Amino acid sequence: MTLYFASVLPGLEYVLSDEINNKVTDSEIIEINRGKVFFTTAKTFTCLSSLRSADNLFQVIDQFQIGPHKKHLSHVSERISQLDLDFIDHNDLFWVNASRKGKQTYSRFEAAKKVMEGINNHYPDWNIGTSQNHQVEFRLDIEHQHVIFSLRLTDATFRFRGQTRRFSRASLLPTVAHAMVHLSDPKSTDVFVDPCCGSGTILSERATYSAKRIVGGDVSGDVTKVAKSNIDDTKAQINVWDARELPLSNGCVDKIVTNLPFGRQISPDEDLKLFNHHIMNEICRVLKPTGRAVILSESVNQLLGEAKRLGLLCLESYSLSLKGLNPTLFVFEKQDEL
Numbered sequence: 256m257t258l259y260f261a262s263v264l265p266g267l268e269y270v271l272s273d274e275i276n277n278k279v280t281d282s283e284i285i286e287i288n289r290g291k292v293f294f295t296t297a298k299t300f301t302c303l304s305s306l307r308s309a310d311n312l313f314q315v316i317d318q319f320q321i322g323p324h325k326k327h328l329s330h331v332s333e334r335i336s337q338l339d340l341d342f343i344d345h346n347d348l349f350w351v352n353a354s355r356k357g358k359q360t361y362s363r364f365e366a367a368k369k370v371m372e373g374i375n376n377h378y379p380d381w382n383i384g385t386s387q388n389h390q391v392e393f394r395l396d397i398e399h400q401h402v403i404f405s406l407r408l409t410d411a412t413f414r415f416r417g418q419t420r421r422f423s424r425a426s427l428l429p430t431v432a433h434a435m436v437h438l439s440d441p442k443s444t445d446v447f448v449d450p451c452c453g454s455g456t457i458l459s460e461r462a463t464y465s466a467k468r469i470v471g472g473d474v475s476g477d478v479t480k481v482a483k484s485n486i487d488d489t490k491a492q493i494n495v496w497d498a499r500e501l502p503l504s505n506g507c508v509d510k511i512v513t514n515l516p517f518g519r520q521i522s523p524d525e526d527l528k529l530f531n532h533h534i535m536n537e538i539c540r541v542l543k544p545t546g547r548a549v550i551l552s553e554s555v556n557q558l559l560g561e562a563k564r565l566g567l568l569c570l571e572s573y574s575l576s577l578k579g580l581n582p583t584l585f586v587f588e589k590q591d592e593l
């Protein structure tokens with residue numbers, strides 16, 4: 256079993272843990288810290304890369320304790336120089352990023368330098384790159400006296416889903432979109448709708464699981480063009496529509512996952528409060544009894560009030576910190592009619 260950790264948007268740690276438990280069958284969650292989930296598994300990287308709520312994946316190489324003063328940094332280079340790093344391709348340039356939490360008298364840059372020294376003591380022919388130019392990246396996380404030394408397994412293309420995906424001004428991070436899809440409990444029988452789909456991030460993440468039908472729409476013709484360029488039309492139908500009057504019949508949708516327009520990001524053509532009122536009515540109308548709506552919104556109190564009025568039970572909620580805003584992610588379930 257190897258120890259890994261996945262970094263994740265703070266607030267979504269438990270959603271990612273659940274995704275790990277579901278997808279990495281032999282895994283054991285070891286620890287959950289703010290923005291990080293530690294787990295063990297014997298599975299390969301191919302299996303781990305199915306964890307789409309994770310921002311990045313790291314393999315833990317070593318853990319040890321360190322004192323708070325500069326003189327203690329020599330322990331870092333000494334310890335690192337004893338590690339067996341033969342499993343890493345030494346023809347590549349390497350780099351070390353360090354983070355530090357606590358009252359140390361050294362900087363994170365000084366700590367990173369000591370790690371590079373330690374690596375070069377053991378492997379003198381390994382070449383140090385720069386922060387912009389390297390193929391192998393190590394990470395040193397110092398939290399008070401505890402140190403974790405790890406190897407980064409993923410680059411930015413992992414969380415942004417390659418280099419060709421197009422985003423709009425209000426696009427959601429694909430990792431957050433995936434966490435929302437995960438919370439909807441995807442089933443192959445689902446009729447799935449995102450009524451305010453923007454560039455289609457949620458639809459694309461939903462399309463990584465099978466479904467009966469995946470449908471999305473947006474009031475803006477420009478962003479639906481972006482959505483269409485991001486997702487194959489055999490996987491999802493994308494429409495220009497007004498989400499306050501969806502062209503869908505009553506009770507025909509199993510799952511709705513959406514992030515409503517909020518904050519400074521984008522304003523609908525009417526008062527946000529009135530917009531939320533109308534769209535919640537519409538979401539409730541098209542949902543099947545026991546259907547789920549996973550909604551990201553900044554209008555926390557209003558959404559809870561609208562849900563109560565409509566008989567949507569709030570199963571879970573997660574407070575997030577996203578692009579300087581503090582939206583809440585709600586999981587609602589439509590109550591079965593008696």
Ligand SMILES: C[S@@+](CC[C@H](N)C(=O)[O-])C[C@H]1O[C@@H](n2cnc3c(N)ncnc32)[C@H](O)[C@@H]1O
Binds near residue numbers: 453472520
């Ligand atoms: C926060 S953004 C959604 C971003 C999307 N999840 C993505 O990743 O690109 C909200 C979207 O709601 C759309 N919108 C605003 N008013 C709408 C309406 N009446 N009907 C449908 N969509 C609407 C906006 O055009 C915007 O694209």
